[in-house]
Amino acid sequence: MNIVVAMKQIPDLQQIRIRNRQPLFDDVPLTLGTIDKNALEAAVVLKEADESIKVTVLSAGNEEVEDTIKEALAAGADEAFLILDDALEGADSAAIAAVLAAAIKQMDGVDLILFGEGSGDNYSGQVGSRVAELLNLPQVGYVSSMEIKGGQAVVTRTLEDCDEVMEIALPGIISVMAGLNEPRIPSVTQILKAGKKPKEVLELDEVDVDIKKLAFTETISNLAPESNRKKIVVKSVDELLQGLRSENLIGR
Amino acid sequence: MAGILIFSDKTNLALELLTAANSISSSNGDIKAVTINNDEQAQALSEAGANVYRINAAELILADVSAVAAALGQAAAELGSDIILLSSNRRGKELAGRLAQVIGAGCLTDVNSLEAADGKTTCNRNALGGATVANQYLKADKQVIAIAPKSFTPAAGGSGSINDLSVEVKPSAVKLLEVKTKAGDSVDIEAAEVLVAVGQGLNSKDDLAMVEELAKLLGGEVACSKPVATDKKWLSEDRVIGLSGKICKPQLAIILGISGQVQFTVGIRDAKTIVSINTDENATINSLSDYVLTTDLHEAVKAMNAALK
Numbered sequence A: 001m002n003i004v005v006a007m008k009q010i011p012d013l014q015q016i017r018i019r020n021r022q023p024l025f026d027d028v029p030l031t032l033g034t035i036d037k038n039a040l041e042a043a044v045v046l047k048e049a050d051e052s053i054k055v056t057v058l059s060a061g062n063e064e065v066e067d068t069i070k071e072a073l074a075a076g077a078d079e080a081f082l083i084l085d086d087a088l089e090g091a092d093s094a095a096i097a098a099v100l101a102a103a104i105k106q107m108d109g110v111d112l113i114l115f116g117e118g119s120g121d122n123y124s125g126q127v128g129s130r131v132a133e134l135l136n137l138p139q140v141g142y143v144s145s146m147e148i149k150g151g152q153a154v155v156t157r158t159l160e161d162c163d164e165v166m167e168i169a170l171p172g173i174i175s176v177m178a179g180l181n182e183p184r185i186p187s188v189t190q191i192l193k194a195g196k197k198p199k200e201v202l203e204l205d206e207v208d209v210d211i212k213k214l215a216f217t218e219t220i221s222n223l224a225p226e227s228n229r230k231k232i233v234v235k236s237v238d239e240l241l242q243g244l245r246s247e248n249l250i251g252r
Numbered sequence B: 001m002a003g004i005l006i007f008s009d010k011t012n013l014a015l016e017l018l019t020a021a022n023s024i025s026s027s028n029g030d031i032k033a034v035t036i037n038n039d040e041q042a043q044a045l046s047e048a049g050a051n052v053y054r055i056n057a058a059e060l061i062l063a064d065v066s067a068v069a070a071a072l073g074q075a076a077a078e079l080g081s082d083i084i085l086l087s088s089n090r091r092g093k094e095l096a097g098r099l100a101q102v103i104g105a106g107c108l109t110d111v112n113s114l115e116a117a118d119g120k121t122t123c124n125r126n127a128l129g130g131a132t133v134a135n136q137y138l139k140a141d142k143q144v145i146a147i148a149p150k151s152f153t154p155a156a157g158g159s160g161s162i163n164d165l166s167v168e169v170k171p172s173a174v175k176l177l178e179v180k181t182k183a184g185d186s187v188d189i190e191a192a193e194v195l196v197a198v199g200q201g202l203n204s205k206d207d208l209a210m211v212e213e214l215a216k217l218l219g220g221e222v223a224c225s226k227p228v229a230t231d232k233k234w235l236s237e238d239r240v241i242g243l244s245g246k247i248c249k250p251q252l253a254i255i256l257g258i259s260g261q262v263q264f265t266v267g268i269r270d271a272k273t274i275v276s277i278n279t280d281e282n283a284t285i286n287s288l289s290d291y292v293l294t295t296d297l298h299e300a301v302k303a304m305n306a307a308l309k
């Protein structure tokens, strides 16, 4: 059985600084989305229970993905399938989905494709659903548990007010919920071995997608909201309560 | 002029979409609403002024995103709608990308405000995990925009119509085996004037009792950071503040043992007054707070409860 996990390279959000409301990306290390790591972990857990499972990590992005993706190979993916071009950095979800779908078509016998519920930086939750439509596959999103049985998966989709237990025919697409598992932290030996795992790297023109025609989203501005908090340091609970009372926030 | 189509699985959210659609309709044409196997919602929408097109087909289930996207794609084509507004709850978000792909549209989700000007519909949405607000528009004839819950007030009053619409239902490759309703913790933290939010700084589930007491003394509700609900399962997901939880704007937010990562702060940064109690004087949340107390939250809560009683 072949499982593909789609993972996006993102800047480490913890390390983005804001100056004059502008996000600064200089020297911010690149990593993979947190929820995408949950998706990978879910695949690796399935693989541990069934040796015949092969896990391929799939990513589209700039040249640096080749290095960033080692994190996924070290954490248990067997191989990587990458489509690299600087034009893919920050490309529209529609373009990324088209590229990923085209790449999946080039792989043989894919049974299950896992996504995160949202990418770390954009968190728009579009790409998995778009790929599902492009490949005409069934999908279940917000999956908090899954089990493979024969030619299908039985999964739980967690909505705001209920859980849906679903059976989905394979091949199919599953997007996992944030926090459904605790992604493993690879050991040093695993990190060293990761560099030797097979990687298939395609250039953009090797998949037949005109990403310029799929540039739908125009960004006018992207700024941190203004914040002018008082930042009053108080020394005790009494002092705190006094402050809140003086503003009529408590004891009304 | 192209029209606007609205759809949500939830009636209250569909009514919010109607308000959103009204706010941009003068430059985008007439508004139509679709309901799927939900006559009650059709009624509510028509009473709020919408022209409703009911799809009633027992074999079409909301849990099958592929089939719902196909049905809405047909509805949009038939009704001549180019802009489709969905709700950005989980169901709506999962649907948005698929529907956009069906009709060849651009798509934005988690949109919390809309403005129609110069032939564009500009949208605000959180980006970079909530660190920034992106102001964006879609340069595409067809657009799918998913609107975050509570970004608009529900529409009320008006007189619309109810019509029937039949669509071809796509064969399903998913089966809904069981629906488990969640145990009823129907708290509305977005409506609370005072929130006492706890994070991973809380030692144990037992310590929640004193936090609840504090919330009660302040006339507010207990809320939490995401790991407290999803990892520790001490509180229900309904109480999570943040990017994947609720966006809250209380008068007073007391933040206990929460570090203040962007995905959390995006949900509380519009509070009027923020208090942070944290053992780490350099916690990120402190720079986003009005009052900062560096101490153990358990001691502080006990002292506050004693003082407020």
Ligand SMILES: Cc1cc2nc3c(=O)[nH]c(=O)nc-3n(C[C@H](O)[C@H](O)[C@H](O)COP(=O)(O)OP(=O)(O)OC[C@H]3O[C@@H](n4cnc5c(N)ncnc54)[C@H](O)[C@@H]3O)c2cc1C
Binding pocket: A034, A035, A118, A119, A120, A123, A178, B198, B199, B200, B201, B202, B224, B225, B226, B227, B228, B240, B241, B242, B243, B244, B245, B246, B256, B257, B258, B259, B260, B261, B262, B263, B264, B267, B277, B278, B279, B280, B283, B295, B296, B297, B298
């Ligand atoms: C796509 C995505 C979406 C997310 N959505 C959300 C969301 O909606 N909401 C959300 O909250 N998170 C969300 N997260 C997770 C978020 O990134 C953080 O992991 C989370 O907010 C951290 O929770 P915390 O502050 O409670 O825990 P921690 O970061 O572990 O912080 C605990 C804090 O408690 C303090 N502390 C420890 N002991 C004490 C004590 N005795 N007294 C006082 N203080 C103490 C520590 O100094 C620390 O500051 C999301 C993440 C991703 C990737």
Ligand SMILES: Nc1ncnc2c1ncn2[C@@H]1O[C@H](COP(=O)(O)O)[C@@H](O)[C@H]1O
Binding pocket: A005, A006, A007, A008, A009, A033, A035, A036, A039, A058, A059, A060, A061, A093, A096, A100, A114, A115, A116, A117, A118, A119, A120, A122, A123, A124, A125, A126, A127, A128
């Ligand atoms: N450039 C990319 N390469 C590989 N997978 C991606 C890429 N962008 C998004 N994804 C996948 O699609 C999911 C949803 O992304 P998004 O629609 O951006 O929220 C992510 O969690 C990833 O699994």
